[in-house]
Amino acid sequence: xxxxxxxxxxxxxxxxxxxxxxxxxxxxxxxxxxxxxxxxxxxxxxxxxxxxxxxxxxxxxxxxxxxxxxxxxxxxxxxxxxxxxxxxxxxxxxxxxxxxxxxxxxxxxxxxxxxxxxxxxxxxxxxxxxxxxxxxxxxxxxxxxxxxxxxxxxxxxxxxxxxxxxxxxxxxxxxxxxxxxxxxxxxxxxxxxxxxxxxxxxxxxxxxxxxxxxxxxxxxxxxxxxxxxxxxxxxxxxxxxxxxxxxxxxxxxxxxxxxxxxxxx
Numbered sequence: 001x002x003x004x005x006x007x008x009x010x011x012x013x014x015x016x017x018x019x020x021x022x023x024x025x026x027x028x029x030x031x032x033x034x035x036x037x038x039x040x041x042x043x044x045x046x047x048x049x050x051x052x053x054x055x056x057x058x059x060x061x062x063x064x065x066x067x068x069x070x071x072x073x074x075x076x077x078x079x080x081x082x083x084x085x086x087x088x089x090x091x092x093x094x095x096x097x098x099x100x101x102x103x104x105x106x107x108x109x110x111x112x113x114x115x116x117x118x119x120x121x122x123x124x125x126x127x128x129x130x131x132x133x134x135x136x137x138x139x140x141x142x143x144x145x146x147x148x149x150x151x152x153x154x155x156x157x158x159x160x161x162x163x164x165x166x167x168x169x170x171x172x173x174x175x176x177x178x179x180x181x182x183x184x185x186x187x188x189x190x191x192x193x194x195x196x197x198x199x200x201x202x203x204x205x206x207x208x209x210x211x212x213x214x215x216x217x218x219x220x221x222x223x224x225x226x227x228x229x230x231x232x233x234x235x236x237x238x239x240x241x242x243x244x245x246x247x248x249x250x251x252x253x254x255x256x257x258x259x260x261x262x263x264x265x
Contacts, residue, residue: 007036009066018094018142020078025091025141027075027098028055030062034107038069040151040263041099041108045092047119047156047240050173051080058118060245064252070259071108073099077124080172085186088173089131090139092124096150097143112263114152116255119210119239122158123188126218129153129199130191152262154200154255155188157210157239160218162187192221198228198262202251204237228262 012029019025042065044058055074062072077091096113103110117125131137132149162170163183174182184190199222203215215231222229232254234241242248 003067006033007067008033009063011062017075017098018091020087020091020094020139020141021083025076025094027073027095028062029106030066030072030074032066032069032071036069037071037107039107039109040070040112040114040259041103041106042070042072042114042116043092043095043099044072044074045077045115045117045121045124046074047117047121048079050088050120060248061116061252061255064249065255068256071106084175085173086137087139089124089127089137091141092128093138093148094141094143096128096148097146101143101146112151114154114259115150116154117158118156118242119158122155123160125153126155126158126160126188126199127186127191129197130188150197152198152200152259154202154258156202156242156251157204157207158188158201158214158218159210160187160214161189189218189221192218192227193225194227196222196225196227200255200258201229201231202234202242202254203231204234204239204241206236207239209239230258
């Protein structure tokens with residue numbers, strides 16, 4: 001879609017949405033022109049193995065979705081060098097609470113907030129979708145008591161069953177010697193049951209970082225539970241394949257199609 005004055009997205013950078021570990025947490029807001037805003041907000045959660053990366057990774061999706069009327073918020077969260085689990089999901093839920101508490105100012109409906117993430121961000125997105133209003137995972141970063149449920153979830157090549165394999169990033173995420181029960185309760189698959197929000201999974205079948213079976217298992221579990229779920233498996237594509245601008249645009253169209261269908265009134 002060509003950029004015109006009618007669809008030009010405004011970026012508000014370094015907005016404080018809460019606190020984590022005694023410091024401010026920041027986000028970037030991708031705001032569509034008022035004339036095309038559709039009232040739906042999308043929280044974008046970056047990847048990086050929980051140990052690196054930043055919110056600018058998903059700038060492309062903020063712009064592409066913004067040009068179609070979706071207000072996007074790309075948020076940071078504490079990485080493993082700063083804090084162990086569950087700090088990461090606490091910060092993601094802090095961003096959801098902030099979006100809901102500030103929905104009027106943002107120009108979104110507080111009952112139409114979506115979460116989307118890539119890799120570790122995909123894991124956090126599915127965890128947030130599957131554990132709405134779980135107080136033990138919400139911390140105290142701001143807007144306490146505000147609900148954290150989402151209307152839909154999108155996850156790119158997400159780890160979904162942490163207890164099922166020896167993930168390389170797990171010692172830094174949980175500390176050494178994490179119990180299997182800790183890994184189970186931090187796994188999206190644990191929460192794949194009736195009531196999970198509509199979900200889109202996007203995966204490459206040549207991914208040697210997060211194997212395609214992770215997305216497949218999540219799809220199977222959600223489908224068996226009667227959850228509206230779909231999966232797009234890209235042939236011969238590695239981890240992070242949507243960094244290719246052509247494939248990123250294709251993925252954005254899949255996201256838009258999915259959201260247009262599952263959020264249609």
